[in-house]
Amino acid sequence: MKLTIKDIARLAGVSTTTVSKIINNKHDSISKDTTEKVIKIMKDNNYVPSTIARSLVTKKTKTIGLIIPDIVNPFFPELARGAEDKANKEGYNLIICNTDEDIQKEDRYVAMLVEKMVDGIIFTASSQRVDDFKLLKNANIPIVLVDRDVKGSHISSKITVDNFMGAYEGTKHLIEQGYKKIIFITGSLKNKTSLDRLNGYKKALDEHNIKFSYENVIEGSYKSEWGYNAVNFILKQNKNFDALFCGNDLIAIGAIKALKENDIKIPQDVGVLGFDDIYISRIIDPQLTTIKQPIYEMGYKSVQTLIDILEKKSKKVKDIVLVPKLVIRSSTVKG
Amino acid sequence: MKLTIKDIARLAGVSTTTVSKIINNKHDSISKDTTEKVIKIMKDNNYVPSTIARSLVTKKTKTIGLIIPDIVNPFFPELARGAEDKANKEGYNLIICNTDEDIQKEDRYVAMLVEKMVDGIIFTASSQRVDDFKLLKNANIPIVLVDRDVKGSHISSKITVDNFMGAYEGTKHLIEQGYKKIIFITGSLKNKTSLDRLNGYKKALDEHNIKFSYENVIEGSYKSEWGYNAVNFILKQNKNFDALFCGNDLIAIGAIKALKENDIKIPQDVGVLGFDDIYISRIIDPQLTTIKQPIYEMGYKSVQTLIDILEKKSKKVKDIVLVPKLVIRSSTVKG
DNA sequence: GTGAAAGCGCTAACAA
DNA sequence: TTGTTAGCGCTTTCAC
Numbered sequence: 001m002k003l004t005i006k007d008i009a010r011l012a013g014v015s016t017t018t019v020s021k022i023i024n025n026k027h028d029s030i031s032k033d034t035t036e037k038v039i040k041i042m043k044d045n046n047y048v049p050s051t052i053a054r055s056l057v058t059k060k061t062k063t064i065g066l067i068i069p070d071i072v073n074p075f076f077p078e079l080a081r082g083a084e085d086k087a088n089k090e091g092y093n094l095i096i097c098n099t100d101e102d103i104q105k106e107d108r109y110v111a112m113l114v115e116k117m118v119d120g121i122i123f124t125a126s127s128q129r130v131d132d133f134k135l136l137k138n139a140n141i142p143i144v145l146v147d148r149d150v151k152g153s154h155i156s157s158k159i160t161v162d163n164f165m166g167a168y169e170g171t172k173h174l175i176e177q178g179y180k181k182i183i184f185i186t187g188s189l190k191n192k193t194s195l196d197r198l199n200g201y202k203k204a205l206d207e208h209n210i211k212f213s214y215e216n217v218i219e220g221s222y223k224s225e226w227g228y229n230a231v232n233f234i235l236k237q238n239k240n241f242d243a244l245f246c247g248n249d250l251i252a253i254g255a256i257k258a259l260k261e262n263d264i265k266i267p268q269d270v271g272v273l274g275f276d277d278i279y280i281s282r283i284i285d286p287q288l289t290t291i292k293q294p295i296y297e298m299g300y301k302s303v304q305t306l307i308d309i310l311e312k313k314s315k316k317v318k319d320i321v322l323v324p325k326l327v328i329r330s331s332t333v334k335g
Numbered sequence: 336m337k338l339t340i341k342d343i344a345r346l347a348g349v350s351t352t353t354v355s356k357i358i359n360n361k362h363d364s365i366s367k368d369t370t371e372k373v374i375k376i377m378k379d380n381n382y383v384p385s386t387i388a389r390s391l392v393t394k395k396t397k398t399i400g401l402i403i404p405d406i407v408n409p410f411f412p413e414l415a416r417g418a419e420d421k422a423n424k425e426g427y428n429l430i431i432c433n434t435d436e437d438i439q440k441e442d443r444y445v446a447m448l449v450e451k452m453v454d455g456i457i458f459t460a461s462s463q464r465v466d467d468f469k470l471l472k473n474a475n476i477p478i479v480l481v482d483r484d485v486k487g488s489h490i491s492s493k494i495t496v497d498n499f500m501g502a503y504e505g506t507k508h509l510i511e512q513g514y515k516k517i518i519f520i521t522g523s524l525k526n527k528t529s530l531d532r533l534n535g536y537k538k539a540l541d542e543h544n545i546k547f548s549y550e551n552v553i554e555g556s557y558k559s560e561w562g563y564n565a566v567n568f569i570l571k572q573n574k575n576f577d578a579l580f581c582g583n584d585l586i587a588i589g590a591i592k593a594l595k596e597n598d599i600k601i602p603q604d605v606g607v608l609g610f611d612d613i614y615i616s617r618i619i620d621p622q623l624t625t626i627k628q629p630i631y632e633m634g635y636k637s638v639q640t641l642i643d644i645l646e647k648k649s650k651k652v653k654d655i656v657l658v659p660k661l662v663i664r665s666s667t668v669k670g
Numbered sequence: 671g672t673g674a675a676a677g678c679g680c681t682a683a684c685a686a
Numbered sequence: 687t688t689g690t691t692a693g694c695g696c697t698t699t700c701a702c
Contacts, residue, residue, distance in 0.1 A: 002473070002474055002475070004678090004679055004680085005679060005680060005681095006679075006680095014688075014689085015689045015690075016679090016680080016681090016689090017681080017682080017688070017689060017690080018687090018688060018689075020681060020682085021681095021688095023680095024681085029687060029688080030687070030688080031687060031688090034687080046469070046470065046473050048449050048450055048470070048474065049679085050391075050452060050678090050679055050680070051450045051451050051680095052387055052390045052391050052396065052451070052452050052678090052679080052680090053391055053678070053679035053680040053681090053694090054679080054680055054681070055387045055680090056385075056387050056388055056678090056679080056680070056693095056695065056696090057679090057680055057681045057682080057693075057694045058680085058681070058682095058694090059694080061387065063430075071406070071412045071415050071416050071419070072413055072416050072614070074409070076412075077406045077407045077409075077411075077412050078407055080406050081405070081406050081407050081433060084431060084432075084433055085433070088432075088433075093430045093432075093447060093448075093451065094430065095398075095429065095430055095431075096415070096419060096429055096430075096431045097423075097428075098416060098419055098420070098423075111383070112428060113428075114383050115383055115384060115385070115386045116386050116387070116428065117385060117386070117387050134381075135381065135383070138337070138381050138383075139337055139383065140337070257618065260620065279407070279409075280618065283559065283588055283615065283619065284618065284619055284620070285595065285619070285620045339695055339696085340695060340696060340697095341695075341696095349672075349673085350672065350673040350674075351673085351674095351695090351696080351697090352672070352673055352674080352697085352698080353671085353672060355696070355698085356672095356697095364671055364672080365671065365672080366672090369671080369672085384696075385695055387694090387695080387696090388678090388694070388695035388697090389695080389696055389697070390678090390696090391677095391678045391680090391694090391695080391696070391697095392677075392678045392695090392696055392697045392698080393678090393696090393697070394678080
């Protein structure tokens with residue numbers, strides 16, 4: 001049977017307080033002898049303290065909720081891994097939740113996490129969300145936004161990337177490579193991330209005296225299927241273009257597939273630029289030029305920030321904006 | 336402040352017992368009036384019961400631990416998603432743990448999960464593991480093995496794939512396509528999975544009177560880097576071969592990269608076969624013929640099985656062996 | 671139909 | 687340096 005702190009106390013001939021103190025490394029006031037004896041007894045009996053019971057009194061569970069759209073989307077495993085690594089290093093566990101960008105699911109998960117009394121939540125919000133998480137405010141659970149920036153009054157911190165800058169640098173690179181008619185294939189424009197990228201793209205065109213037109217912005221979703229369909233759509237429209245700036249790598253991958261099927265040479269006929277730098281992008285043919293996001297780091301930092309809030313009791317720490325970096329590979333470099 | 340069951344009871348003018356029964360849907364013996372009144376009060380006050388306190392008495396946390404090598408390896412997000420979907424459907428949460436196949440990390444995570452009193456564990460064991468999880472036996476926490484089959488006395492169930500059959504079918508396909516000198520590039524042969532695949536490969540050769548030789552088995556790890564290096568190694572050795580059976584898709588992807596770099600045409604000069612059917616395999620060029628594992632289903636079924644054990648109190652259910660399926664794409668079909 | 675009271679395993683004042 | 691004791695918020699017998 002499972003032993004409790006009482007059993008250990010009895011076995012060692014001490015009080016539960018003493019055992020408790022030893023478990024929690026508050027040896028300050030316990031003699032070496034007692035400490036060693038108790039530790040030995042715990043070991044010998046494979047004693048495992050119940051964090052449940054502990055949590056009930058301390059109000060801390062050492063558990064963090066991670067809410068993301070979909071772990072199968074290659075962007076998120078890296079984020080999750082960064083988060084989990086830091087969590088684990090600090091003695092926290094991670095509960096993972098897939099929402100498919102469905103607000104109802106998000107709400108359900110938040111409720112579950114509140115019931116479970118997680119210490120905090122890392123959240124990649126769906127684009128439509130504008131809620132302010134009153135459940136969390138009520139339960140006083142801090143929430144750190146990662147990747148997606150949304151409004152909300154109870155948000156403790158945000159970890160994002162400078163999407164404007166990334167898109168600007170990427171588009172500038174395309175122009176410098178000699179591409180002039182650049183179509184922007186984006187996911188939904190209903191969120192700040194996409195809008196920032198759109199503006200970065202605009203600014204680069206502007207600076208090089210290329211006229212921006214909404215006809216060259218094609219909005220869909222951040223999936224490879226969309227990239228594939230978008231290209232076929234463009235081709236059917238007989239649009240004049242020599243480069244594609246894709247809202248993310250998945251879109252770029254779908255786009256490349258469609259281009260290849262139509263015997264369009266990359267990068268000679270058409271240059272392709274992505275965003276994210278997921279693992280596949282290095283592997284596909286041609287290798288994808290893309291704007292690398294520090295995805296792992298975002299996950300890592302988000303947990304770090306959350307724990308800072310949790311343990312230093314600082315209600316609000318400053319937001320973090322990470323810098324993306326252009327990674328030039330073969331999909332945009334002719335000859 | 337956060338309300339407790341006592342507050343609700345006081346507000347409603349009833350006892351905590353009554354409230355508790357209503358929370359847990361044991362209306363049988365509570366009048367409709369009281370029930371409705373209490374429910375309204377809970378709603379109005381945003382009352383959220385504490386599962387921590389509940390767990391302390393019920394000994395159930397409605398939480399499952401998922402121990403995998405690495406969520407970044409594209410095989411595992413799908414598995415995790417299948418597991419999480421089923422868990423969520425049944426009201427459970429999933430704690431995710433990345434071990435990097437490191438036994439010490441595995442042990443640490445198991446200890447953490449025991450402390451957290453998870454109801455059960457889904458485990459993809461590292462190849463070296465032979466332990467019998469005495470910690471879990473002690474705590475009476477069921478464990479379901481998924482994907483990797485290892486020995487151990489406290490294992491409640493296993494969800495695996497018929498690796499022998501898959502490798503057999505795949506190799507047979509290669510032979511039927513006219514390939515005769517098939518090299519098997521595998522990950523570590525220290526686990527049953529790899530061994531089963533090796534034996535399936537052997538059997539297919541055997542049936543077609545092709546002599547098996549260990550010289551055609553190259554052992555490394557299940558990573559794309561290994562596929563890449565293995566091909567370069569083979570080439571340097573001037574080995575005579577016309578097809579590669581790769582232990583998994585990642586290896587195949589690395590191998591394809593190396594072949595391309597050496598101007599070897601796929602599938603004309605060399606056919607390439609993978610194992611797994613991860614998402615990328617459809618996307619790379621050429622599209623990879625592979626033995627598809629029902630990865631999502633494995634995750635889903637593993638949680639299903641675990642919950643069956645948990646809720647039906649059946650100590651041990653029968654193991655599940657899923658059937659892999661050959662998916663023929665362009666990497667093995669000439670002309 | 672409803673409530674009183676004990677107790678889950680632990681921590682943390684406060685005493686000794 | 688160590689122990690006593692009162693909870694944490696809930697469920698569950700058992701009594702009314």
